[in-house]
Amino acid sequence: EAGVVQSPRYKIIEKKQPVAFWCNPISGHNTLYWYLQNLGQGPELLIRYENEEAVDDSQLPKDRFSAERLKGVDSTLKIQPAELGDSAVYLCASSRDRMNTEAFFGQGTRLTVV
């Protein structure tokens, strides 16, 4: 069984440019999460999807961040425009449902804004 797939693995952009990250969760997993991980810290939740519905986006900076999960499968996280402080690892995770005990994480996308 394939795990959570994220792309790209690495991305370097100049500040004020847009950037997008893509996530393909494990097949059949209804719940999808995007986490942000700053250097030396644990991941922090940005947004959670139940199928195609964003049910918790309280931690998502909505002035520049957006996300979508069309058809309740793949998801895209976008930043526009990117700022220097957005440099971090962006992790996608999925679980069978919201109450499932185990979340599976992708390898993440390391974003560097210069």
Next chain:
Amino acid sequence: DAKTTQPPSMDCAEGRAANLPCNHSTISGNEYVYWYRQIHSQGPQYIIHGLKNNETNEMASLIITEDRKSSTLILPHATLRDTAVYYCIVRASNDYKLSFGAGTTVTVRA
């Protein structure tokens, strides 16, 4: 708003048991203790979880004190590939959210 306290780092010898402590003195009755680990350049990986009974799986054992205010993750025979950051997380049974703290950086030495 992590509800757990872990030592920032610890070393252990290859082949020996690694005992990772975690304090969660404010844990509620419906909250489970979860452990995840994150190997360098990878996403976090689930290890084990428990409510009040000790748990064991192919990766590790989880020992929870009777008052549930602390727990210990045991890696029975640490290998170099167990070098990682280990996160202890408290999560309610009706909560989907994993709140990661800074974790413990475990270095297994040959």
